[in-house]
Amino acid sequence: MNLNQIHNVYFIGIGGIGMSALARYFKAKGKSVSGYDRTQTEITDSLQTLGIAVHFVDSVEQINPVFLDKDTTLVVYTPAVPGSHKELNYFMAHNFQVVKRSKVLGMITENTFCLAVAGTHGKTTTTSILGHLLNVCDVPLTAFLGGISENYNSNLILNGTEVTVVEADEFDRSFLTLSPNLACITSMDADHLDIYGDASEIEKSFQDFSKRIKPGGKLFFRNGLPLEGMTYGIDDDSDYSIQNIKIKEGTYFFDVKTPKMVLENLEFNLPGRHNLSNALIALAMAVEYGCPYQQLAKALASYSGVKRRFTYQIKRDDLVLIDDYAHHPEAINAVFSAIEEMFPKKKVLAVFQPHLYSRTRDFIDDFAKSLSQFDELILLDIYPARELPIDGVTSEWLLSKVNCEHKKLVTKEKLLDEISVSDAQVILTMGAGDIGDEVQHIKRRLSNAS
Known part of the structure; x- marks a missing residue:
């Protein structure tokens, strides 16, 4: 074709x-x-x-x-x-x-210099950061993003066709249509078990993806994963490592050790160590591509984020409303850690909509453990997406396993009223279903009540 x-x-x-x-x-x-x-x-x-x-x-x-x-x-x-x-x-x-879709993406990127971002978590943010870094450095690129970039208000950055930046999706083994020059793997946690069956199969698919890199290309991966290539990490001996982290008024300042030098006093505005990790690997790939350090530092500081990835809807001293796409236990843990770091000692209400019956079933205990970390929990019904119900797999079952003193299952119709009566200073909405459609209603209710 x-x-x-x-x-x-x-x-x-x-x-x-x-x-x-x-x-x-x-x-x-x-x-x-x-x-x-x-x-x-x-x-x-x-x-x-x-x-x-x-x-x-x-x-x-x-x-x-x-x-x-x-x-x-x-x-x-x-x-x-x-x-x-x-x-x-x-x-x-x-x-x-x-x-x-995956085959078309493979065809578009085939004759370009392709940078691909894979992993069960962090793909969208990392791809968005990488696309922004290269674009600010005036690389002639097309970047296909898995979310709406705050910098461009779009999921497409189009500034040329010589270079492509793509999110390499493991769902349905879609990423095996790609043959990148530079690729990274952010994580290999079990997910999509309705497709893969067990964790070993999803790990094998990432191994297969790592072998699709073009001759002379490079693979980057988070330190500790069972892969071969260049490593990255935080406060460790990786090839690319973030060090000397400081937080000033919600902004990270840090140094990055590269194989050749140390980049000092970099600035990044997204909260959470998981986002720092995403920024690091995007920076590493941009460095290996050949972008100049000074331009990269300015580009990193100007990055604004991706909609529904730890997006602040309200940020006041007395009230914070955050919306996030988190729909896997590890992603929920990452969001909790970010809130704990940025808003220590503040009471947190989490509103969570489970996504897929199969994912809820496969990770029920992990979900319960992740959600039990919050002070209060409001749980919505499972968003089915492409699935039919599975007997016995319900939000009631998940709620019964959550060890949280203040927890309840509510309908969307009563969601605003339930949130309004909470005295939590930080309110978090999470999920990959249609909970994102409720966020503006919640924001308006909370803003009018203040």
């Missing part, structure tokens, strides 16, 4: 964060772009403002006839789309060029 011969690109699941970045990319390249998604969101609204037609009914009749020419149309779909999808089945039955 030659992408230059494709005139039309149709997306099934266009509202997904990875799919929408590709839609923006093809639109910018002058292609006709359209697509379907199940629900209208801020992302689909933003695509429509770019002139991309989006509809929300699974019906071939809704598709513009231009996209029904199989000789000029590429159909891209996400694995989250069910096999019963009418539009997907139509395109397959009529022999269109139908490919997964």
Whole structure:
């Protein structure tokens, strides 16, 4: 398949964060772009403002006839789309060029200098930092992000096509379509066991990914992982190591030891040691690419973050509201540690929406342990996403295992009232489902109450 011969690109699941970045990319390249998604969101609204037609009914009749020419149309779909999808089945039955998102990403990056970020946690933030660093250093790049960058208000940075920065997703083994020049692996914790079966299989997939690096390329990984390449870490003997950490008014200041020199008094504004680690590996990859140190220091200090990655919605002396995408026990632990470091001795209320029945089942005890760290917990029902219910797997079951004195299960309809009666000084919302849609309502209620 030659992408230059494709005139039309149709997306099934266009509202997904990875799919929408590709839609923006093809639109910018002058292609006709359209697509379907199940629900209208801020992302689909933003695509429509770019002139991309989006509809929300699974019906071939809704598709513009231009996209029904199989000789000029590429159909891209996400694995989250069910096999019963009418539009997907139509395109397959009529022999269109139908490919997964991951394959298209592999095709786009194949003939570029590719920097890929993999790992069960930290991918999106690290990719966003790396894209920002290279962009500020005026590298001719296209960066496909797994979240909305605060610096660019987009999940796509487009400043050229010679270099690509991509989030290498382990779900459905998607990252095995990539052949990067520089790659990193931030973590290899068990996840997506509905796909992999057990932890050893997901570890094997990361090993397989590490072997896809182009000849002469480099692999970076967090110190301690069973891999071969360049290591990074905090206060250790890694090839790239953060040292002499200080916190001043919520900002980190630190030094970085590289294989060749020490970079002194760097500045980074995202809270949490996990974000420091993400910043370090992005910096290491940018250094190895060849970016000048002084520009990198300025770029790192100007990085603003990714929406729903420890995003401050309210930040006052008497009240803090933070929203985060955390949906795995290790991610919850990282967020808790960041809050503990930045807001010691303050009472914390966590609002958590579990994501997927299978993930809740597979990590039930780990979730309970992570959530038990907070002073108060409000639990919402499980967000099913692509799954059907699993017998016995409920938020009630999870709540019963949480060792927290003040805990309750509430509906979305009563969420605002329950939050309003809490005297917690720090309120945290977490989850990968639609809890993000509630955050602005919570912010308004809390702001009006003050």
